[in-house]
Amino acid sequence: MNDWWWVSTVTAGIILGTPLLFATVGEIITERSGILNLGVQGMMLVGAVAGFWATFNTGGTFGLILGVLVAMIAGALFSTIHAFLSITLRVSQIVSGLALTIFGIGLSSFMGKVGSEPLVGEPSRETFKPLFEGGITELPLVGPIVFGQDIMVYVGVLTVALASFYLFRTRMGLSLRAVGEDPASAEAAGVNSTIVRYVHVMVGGALAGMGGAYFALRVVPTWQDNPIGAAGWIAIALVILSSWRPWRAMWVAYLFGSAQFLQLQLQTLGEPWSNIPSTLLQMIPFIMAIIAMIVFASGKRARLLGAPAALGIPYFREQR
Amino acid sequence: MSERRFIVEPRGLASGWLIVLVPVVSIILALIVGAIFLTITGENPVAVYAKMVDAAFGDGRAISETLISATPLILTGLAAAVAFKMLVWNIGAEGQLIFGAIFATGVGIWIGDSLPIYVTLPLVIAAGALGGAFWAAFAAVPRVYLNTNEIITTLMLNFIALSFMNYLIFGSTSPWRDPDSATFPTGRPIPESGLIPEFFNRLGYGIFIAIVLAILTWWLIGKTKWGFETRIVGDSPDSARYIGIGVPKKILGVFLLSGAFAGLAGSLFVSGTVGALDPRSLDLGLGFTGIIVAALARLNPIAVIPVAIFMGALSNAGPALQSIGVPPETVTMLQGAILIFAVAGEFFIVNRIRRPEKSPKPTSLPEEAAA
Numbered sequence: 001m002n003d004w005w006w007v008s009t010v011t012a013g014i015i016l017g018t019p020l021l022f023a024t025v026g027e028i029i030t031e032r033s034g035i036l037n038l039g040v041q042g043m044m045l046v047g048a049v050a051g052f053w054a055t056f057n058t059g060g061t062f063g064l065i066l067g068v069l070v071a072m073i074a075g076a077l078f079s080t081i082h083a084f085l086s087i088t089l090r091v092s093q094i095v096s097g098l099a100l101t102i103f104g105i106g107l108s109s110f111m112g113k114v115g116s117e118p119l120v121g122e123p124s125r126e127t128f129k130p131l132f133e134g135g136i137t138e139l140p141l142v143g144p145i146v147f148g149q150d151i152m153v154y155v156g157v158l159t160v161a162l163a164s165f166y167l168f169r170t171r172m173g174l175s176l177r178a179v180g181e182d183p184a185s186a187e188a189a190g191v192n193s194t195i196v197r198y199v200h201v202m203v204g205g206a207l208a209g210m211g212g213a214y215f216a217l218r219v220v221p222t223w224q225d226n227p228i229g230a231a232g233w234i235a236i237a238l239v240i241l242s243s244w245r246p247w248r249a250m251w252v253a254y255l256f257g258s259a260q261f262l263q264l265q266l267q268t269l270g271e272p273w274s275n276i277p278s279t280l281l282q283m284i285p286f287i288m289a290i291i292a293m294i295v296f297a298s299g300k301r302a303r304l305l306g307a308p309a310a311l312g313i314p315y316f317r318e319q320r
Numbered sequence: 321m322s323e324r325r326f327i328v329e330p331r332g333l334a335s336g337w338l339i340v341l342v343p344v345v346s347i348i349l350a351l352i353v354g355a356i357f358l359t360i361t362g363e364n365p366v367a368v369y370a371k372m373v374d375a376a377f378g379d380g381r382a383i384s385e386t387l388i389s390a391t392p393l394i395l396t397g398l399a400a401a402v403a404f405k406m407l408v409w410n411i412g413a414e415g416q417l418i419f420g421a422i423f424a425t426g427v428g429i430w431i432g433d434s435l436p437i438y439v440t441l442p443l444v445i446a447a448g449a450l451g452g453a454f455w456a457a458f459a460a461v462p463r464v465y466l467n468t469n470e471i472i473t474t475l476m477l478n479f480i481a482l483s484f485m486n487y488l489i490f491g492s493t494s495p496w497r498d499p500d501s502a503t504f505p506t507g508r509p510i511p512e513s514g515l516i517p518e519f520f521n522r523l524g525y526g527i528f529i530a531i532v533l534a535i536l537t538w539w540l541i542g543k544t545k546w547g548f549e550t551r552i553v554g555d556s557p558d559s560a561r562y563i564g565i566g567v568p569k570k571i572l573g574v575f576l577l578s579g580a581f582a583g584l585a586g587s588l589f590v591s592g593t594v595g596a597l598d599p600r601s602l603d604l605g606l607g608f609t610g611i612i613v614a615a616l617a618r619l620n621p622i623a624v625i626p627v628a629i630f631m632g633a634l635s636n637a638g639p640a641l642q643s644i645g646v647p648p649e650t651v652t653m654l655q656g657a658i659l660i661f662a663v664a665g666e667f668f669i670v671n672r673i674r675r676p677e678k679s680p681k682p683t684s685l686p687e688e689a690a691a
Contacts, residue, residue, distance in 0.1 A: 036471075038411075042656075081660060089667035094409050094471055095615055096663050102608060103656025107357075109649035114361035225649075230479060237476060277491030283483040286476040290458075293476075299467035312471075 002144055009265065011144045013258025016219060018156045019044070019211035019228070021253035023235035025163050025246050026207025030079075031239060032167060033200040034180040034310035038097030039082050040208050041232025042104020043075045047209025049108040050074035052124060052216040052223050059125040067126075068152070068213050075209020076202040078104065083201040087194055090314035101232070109225045119223040128152055128218040152214050156250070159207070163246040176200060180308030183315040193315060208232070237289030240297055244306040256285050331672045338669050343616045343627070346661035353657045354650065368646050375640030376633035384521035388593055390632030392417070394530035395585035396610025397617060397624040398537055399452075403578035405541070405619045406554035408571060412459060412474025413582035414607030415481030416452035420583025421590045422485060422496070423451025425507065425597040428514030428590075429495055440513040445529070445587045452583015453576040455481060460575035464568045470575070478607070485599050496597045507596030516592040526592040530628075533584070537621040550574060582607060605652075609635070612659045618669070631655065 023040050030037050037043075051071030055063040078100070085096040112119045128150035130137065137148045167173040176196055178186040183193040212228055220227040234256065242249035263281040266273045297305050355365035376386050396413045403410040410416075427447035431440050458477055462468035488496040490505050498508040516524035541547040553560040553570045560567050585606060594601045613631050617623035638651035 038471075038475075085660070085663055089664055091663045091666050092404075094411065095404075095611065095659070098411065098608060098611055099656055099659035099663055101656075102605075102612070103653060103660055106649045106652030106654070106656050110357065110647050110653050111361075113647035113649065114363070116362070233475065233479065237472065240472060277487055279483050279487035279491035282486075283480045286479045286483075290473050290476045290480075293472050294462045294466060294468050297469065298462065302469065 002138070002140060005265070005269075007141060007144055009258050009262050010254075011148055012261040014145065014149060014153055014254050015257065016260050017250075017253040017255070017257025018153050019214045019219065019231055020235055020238060020256060021156045021250055022159065022211030022214065023208045023232060024238040024242060024249040024253055025159055026204035026211070027235055027239045028242065028244050028246060028249060029163060029167070029176075029200050029207070030204030031311055032180045032244060032308055033176050033197045034183060034308050034313065034315070035083070035086055035197055035201050036093045036097065036312040037079065037082050037086075037100070037201060037204060038094060038236065039079065039100025039104065040204075040235050041228070041230070042101035042108075043078050043205045043208035044104075044212035044215070044228050044232045044235075045108035045226065046078045046104045046212070047071035047075040048212030048216040048227055049111045049119070049223075050209065051213025053111070053119060055217055056119060056122065056125050056223075061126070064126050064128060064217060067217055068210055071209040071213030072206040073209070075212070076206040078209070079201050079205025080198070082205075083198045086314065087197045087201070090316065093312050093314070105226070112223055112225065120225070122223050124217055124221040124223070126217070127221040128214070150218065152218065160246045160250045167246065177308070180310055183310055197315075208235075211235075234285055237285060240305075241289060241292050243296075244308070259284065325675070326673050327676050328671050328673050330670060339618060342665035342669050343618075343662060346616065346658055346665050347630075349661045350654055350657035354654045357653065358646070358650070363646055367644065368641065368650065371640060371644055371646075372634070372637035372651075375637040381521050382636070384523035386629065386633045386636045387520075387523050387527050388632070389636045390629040391524075391527045391530050391592065392585035392589045392606050393609055393613050393628035393631050393635075394527075394534055394624055395581045395588065396607050397613030397628050398534055398610075398621055399578045399581035399585070399607075400611045400614035401617060401619040401621055401624055402537060402541065402574055402581065404614060406550060406571065406574045408463070408575050408578065409471045410456065410459070410474050410575060410578045411471060411611065412456065412477045412607070413578075413585070413610050414605070415474070415478035416455045416579045416582035417586040417589070417607050418478075418481040418485050418602060419451040419455035420448035420586025421451070421597055421602055422488065422586075423454070423583065424448035424514075424587030425496060425510055425590050428510035429508055431511075431514065433511045433513055435513060437513040437517075440511070441516065441591065444510065444514040444591050445516075445584065448583045448585075448587020448590075449580040450583065452579040452581065452586065454579075455583070456575055456579020460572055460579070463575065464572045482599075482603065485597065485602065489597060489599050498596070507594075507598045509596045510591060514591055515595060516588070522593075524592040526588040529584075529588060531625055533581070534621045534625050541621065546573075582610070585610070604635075609655065612655055612662075615659055615666075616662045618666075 023044055027037060027040055051067040054070035055067030058066055082096050082100045085091050086093040130148050131151050132147045137143045175186065175191045179191060179193045179196045187193050215228045216223065238249060238252050241252045263278055266276055303309060358365040358368055375382060377383055396417060399413045424444045424447045428444045455477060459470045459473040462473060463470040488494040489507055496507055498506045516526045518524045549565045550570050553565060553567055557567050590597060609631055613624055613627045617627045634651050634655060638648035641648050641650055
């Protein structure tokens with residue numbers, strides 16, 4: 001039963017979906033505070049190079065943990081550029097986010113190529129491997145899909161659970177959503193919207209960095225320019241497809257991960273599957289995001305879907 | 321409420337010297353950041369920057385290559401400038417440029433060598449504008465008639481355009497693909513009559529088209545009734561509606577014009593520099609660099625010209641760095657840093673920061689207490 005093609009597709013899809021999950025949940029948390037951060041691609045790349053570098057220079061299980069932590073710190077620190085520009089200086093969040101992405105793309109490639117021992121072309125010294133061994137991984141279906149994964153997949157599910165609980169079941173989550181809806185009213189209720197926004201931009205940056213590190217330490221475990229493809233941009237689309245809700249983000253991330261794996265597999269399945277051009281299949285997530293945008297998130301419907309009302313609008317405390 | 325150390329307030333009108341000073345300071349600060357990274361990683365920043373200046377302006381050939389790189393950047397810069405000025409967040413210049421290139425090469429290949437250059441070339445170039453506007457329409461129409469957020473749609477359309485171009489060359493036997501490219505698929509060359517003639521090394525006349533369009537855009541926005549009304553829409557859609565300006569039509573017009581500029585960047589690039597639909601040459605991030613150009617130029621169409629030449633010089637200097645063992649991505653990093661500082665500088669152009677007065681006037685007290 002476990003050699004059915006879709007079992008391997010879902011198993012691999014969860015791996016490919018996990019970095020998307022981290023970045024998407026991070027961006028959901030950021031956007032829930034009213035800040036749109038188009039710098040996801042840049043933050044993921046900075047996290048990827050920082051995490052790969054840390055693991056490369058330590059090795060072992062400790063090195064992997066360190067790699068993920070360093071990636072999260074790098075992503076969070078990098079995101080403060082956007083936080084400062086968009087929250088303190090109140091400039092256009094769109095241009096500021098793009099600036100972060102362009103800088104991050106350059107910085108990540110640059111850091112991979114300089115120094116006495118350039119990282120580029122080097123295989124990772126340690127990679128994430130399946131956590132469990134033995135009989136449990138041979139159970140029908142759930143064996144490979146649920147118990148055959150590495151620890152970061154479980155961390156991903158835990159992140160989703162925590163994010164959902166935090167957003168919808170805690171007082172701080174309520175404050176966060178209030179700031180994203182109407183910062184002036186939130187301030188009137190005693191919430192410091194500036195601090196809330198800073199913190200959640202950084203949480204988004206940390207999670208994006210973690211997603212980038214997972215790419216470099218699991219999905220593509222040899223350092224190369226841009227190991228993440230367009231994952232950062234896909235994550236921005238997935239935020240809308242998941243209507244700003246972490247659990248839905250997990251399902252769409254796994255769905256897209258599986259679709260990506262399937263697309264790679266089609267070439268090996270023979271006729272007629274191998275005739276479908278992969279270049280056209282690559283469009284699908286983006287086409288779906290546009291259709292979802294137009295059908296579900298046009299005009300006032302975006303609010304019904306869950307888009308924060310103050311998303312992308314700078315908050316001028318002085319001008320109240 | 322604790323007393324504020326600084327008061328930030330909007331300036332009425334930004335002063336002239338500040339508009340020039342801020343971009344210059346942004347560039348200097350970005351170069352300093354770059355120098356720090358270069359020093360940490362064991363490179364000599366002075367040598368790297370000297371190499372870049374040499375590669376960009378060292379001799380006639382370097383200058384012509386810089387201007388070649390600047391040509392599409394003027395147009396993607398204009399694409400971002402006209403759109404952002406009207407608060408139309410078209411960040412899809414990348415995809416519109418690709419569709420401009422697809423349309424331009426398509427028309428060039430379709431006409432073939434059957435017509436003289438003064439017929440074919442204008443058609444090839446115009447097809448690019450049409451292609452860009454066509455691709456922009458997929459985001460513009462939902463934006464105008466359904467109020468769909470164009471930031472996400474234009475962004476996603478970039479990737480669809482990129483995949484589609486890859487499909488035309490790598491995934492199919494389309495007319496765009498060169499049937500003679502046996503080993504690795506390449507684009508079918510545009511016939512001679514669809515190519516822009518060169519006059520200074522490899523530099524073609526496309527640079528003049530770009531410059532003339534920048535000046536025309538300045539005139540269109542600054543001096544015509546259409547431009548005046550459009551600026552009102554950008555500043556305040558409500559007042560525009562009140563005085564009877566058709567807001568949806570204006571936004572649609574600006575959006576499609578922006579797409580047409582990006583498409584023209586694509587057609588000038590293929591008919592002037594590459595000569596075919598070549599995915600590897602077109603996937604350079606020219607659309608995103610155009611946003612940097614527009615931001616540094618503060619959305620002024622005339623200022624777009626020198627800024628694009630500067631950015632073209634930077635792009636052109638990247639590959640040369642490899643010869644001294646420095647990654648060409650140093651340039652991408654610098655461009656990103658320049659944009660970050662330019663965006664930050666915008667705050668200081670728009671706002672004034674001052675210390676609060678020692679003893680506030682009694683009339684301002686209730687306001688302060690409320691804040």
